[in-house]
Amino acid sequence: GNSVTQMEGPVTLSEEAFLTINCTYTATGYPSLFWYVQYPGEGLQLLLKATKADDKGSNKGFEATYRKETTSFHLEKGSVQVSDSAVYFCALSRNTGKLIFGQGTTLQVKP
């Protein structure tokens, strides 16, 4: 079946450090891939997405590239800020309408 696996958290970084959150997926066919972010006490917001192999999604300094050969969609940011502290969810969607989420990775950025 379809599934998403993310790296275990929490991830703790100092401000301006480089961020990578690993995400790999298992799916039949060609899913769309998403990163959602959940700030403390809030709902989920779409951060970025990619719909086909080799697409790069980007937003607010975050990037992720859809790698079909490694079934990965790792999230990266060159310089994190305290305001990036949140829970990050990798997700996939096939033509069923269901979003399949990873378990979420908590990011804490310290000044």
Place this chain on the structure above:
Amino acid sequence: DTAVSQTPKYLVTQMGNDKSIKCEQNLGHDTMYWYKQDSKKFLKIMFSYNNKELIINETVPNRFSPKSPDKAHLNLHINSLELGDSAVYFCASSPQRDTQETQYFGPGTRLLVL
């Protein structure tokens, strides 16, 4: 001009009670969803409606009954609440069914069953 809204934001109730959560979207989308986020932050789909028709019904106890009076609204009624129902419930919407399009989420309803 909130896109997907939910009420209430917080709900604290006793075991055995019946409660409802309401969701409305003003995006003109055809499809709406309910997701449950457990205490470990794991998110799982519960239901989906397309233009008032139930199209996804995951393995959810039948104490949970969704209702969609029109395509802009999707409510969730829970009978005989149990401690294990404590979670955050998110409503979401997307333009069409059975696609890989982005889903837009509401702010969540934090349910605590005592």
